Amino acid sequence: MDFSFDRHDEEFRAVARRWLAEHPAPAAGPGRAWERELGAAGWIGLGWDTPEGRYGNRTATLTQQVVWAEEYARAGAPSRTGHIGENLLAPTLLAYGTEEQRDRFLPGIARGEALWCQGYSEPDAGSDLAGLRTAAVRDGDTYRITGRKIWTSLARDADWCFVLARTEAGSRRHAGLSFLLVPMDQPGRVEVRPIRQMSGDSDFNEVLFDGAEARARDVVGGEGAGWRVAMGLLARERGVSTLVQQIGFEAELGRVLREAATSGAAADDPVLADDLVRQWAELRVMRWNALCTLGGSGEGAAPSVSKLLWGGWHRRLGELAMRVRGAEAVTGPGDWRPGTYPLDDLQRMFLFGRADTIYGGSDEIQRTIIAERVLGLPKEPR
Structure with a gap:
């Protein structure tokens, strides 16, 4: 494979390097303010295959995405709190979501204003994801979700969680699953419990859903297509x-x-x-x-x-x-x-x-x- 940087890539590198030098990341580490600063400059969503500026993001070739990633890391910039929304959910919505879902969710991610977490693993369904038990029951235009997710990174800071849940009662394994977009701000219905690691940190969390609500219009790919969407997301990870x-x-x-x-x-x-x-x-x-x-x-x-x-x-x-x-x-x-x-x-x-x-x-x-x-x-x- 001939993977080399041309003149346009090096010009892009100069722009990225200059911006990072002029906008040092906060000493306190990553957070919403840093995400908003990146978003305001269009640096979130470089890899999205969308027209320039549609969601507030710059467009960039594959090599230019690599250039930005290299310069970001070499500048010592902090790990991102918005990467789950940018790198996992956004490409999934572009591949499987409706136009209405893209227009509602992608601008907030691109501006660095909406933070996401991933609700996949469960206490009894980690690597064997198809064994999950979290259930979502349809109630008119709403799903009510009950279950537990674990090892959820950034759950304490997230505004939304994309949740893989069983929407067909009695279904087994890969069948009957749906991919739902769930707001985290539901007191009494969504509880986040930090998991203390042996390093002393709490990077991961357990999330409990007790009748948490998700709108029917926020099912990505349609009801029952959760496994296909979830695997598509993991392939983009x-x-x-x-x-x-x-x-x-x-x-x-x-x-x-x-x-x-x-x-x-x-x-x-x-x-x-x-x-x-x-x-x-x-x-x-x-x-x-x-x-x-x-x-x-x-x-x-x-x-x-x-x-x-x-x-x-x-x-x-x-x-x-x-x-x-x-x-x-x-x-x-x-x-x-x-x-x-x-x-x-x-x-x-x-x-x-x-x-x-x-x-x-x-x-x-x-x-x-x-x-x-x-x-x-x-x-x-x-």
């Missing part, structure tokens, strides 16, 4: 954002390498030195794999291959960081006080990395997809 992620990985690897050089750990341990070189080489392979599959449809096994590559790589990087640190890896960066859990960035990366091969589809599920869809092996017994 790993696109240009994968390259952004890898730039972040490169920065983390650089820090580990600098610590190894400063401490002399690699010089004293040839096995560790070899593992660090292997980690560097594998990151290059991941980048080329991402670039080669970037222009595809996102269907088939390509997303599964990508997830397997980066999930295991990032978990191993956290382990390498602790090996470089040696005994100091188990000590905190500051005073330990009751109710606190101080960690530095590498310790946090190591602990969070334990989940890299689980969330977003476990390694076992990704290998099953590759085995069935690419290798043609017999399907796993149900």
Whole structure:
């Protein structure tokens, strides 16, 4: 694949770099103010296949989307709180939604004003998403939703949640599911419970729906088409954002390498030195794999291959960081006080990395997809 940047791409890079230099992100981290600032400048929704300015977003070629992602990451800008709406819901609405749904929801996402979360996994239906039990019962022009979703990122900040629920009583597995757009501001009907992780953070949440309402006009793709829409969304989950992620990985690897050089750990341990070189080489392979599959449809096994590559790589990087640190890896960066859990960035990366091969589809599920869809092996017994 000939993936190179032309003159127009480099001009686009100069514009992006200048804007990021003139608009530093808030020191407090990502939030609504930063999303609105990005939206006001048209930087949200670059990958949407829509006419220039229709929803308030710029248009950009695939290579220009990569350029923006690279410059954003290299500027040290914060992780986005609006990425679920921009990168997951918006492409799904463009593919499966009605014109009325697009006109109602896309402008708010493009302006950075509407934040979204994803209601897929459940306590008894994580990797086996088809086993979900959350039910949505039709009541005139409204659905009433009852059930629990778990591992929901950004649920505490979200205005809306796209929820996969069972709308046909007695249906099983993939049948009878619908993809509903649900407002989160429903006191007494929607409850968000933060999940405390071993790193001390609460990035994930449990969301309880107790008769929560969703309008019938806010079913995407039609009633009963939820599985098709949900799988279409997951196929779009790993696109240009994968390259952004890898730039972040490169920065983390650089820090580990600098610590190894400063401490002399690699010089004293040839096995560790070899593992660090292997980690560097594998990151290059991941980048080329991402670039080669970037222009595809996102269907088939390509997303599964990508997830397997980066999930295991990032978990191993956290382990390498602790090996470089040696005994100091188990000590905190500051005073330990009751109710606190101080960690530095590498310790946090190591602990969070334990989940890299689980969330977003476990390694076992990704290998099953590759085995069935690419290798043609017999399907796993149900």
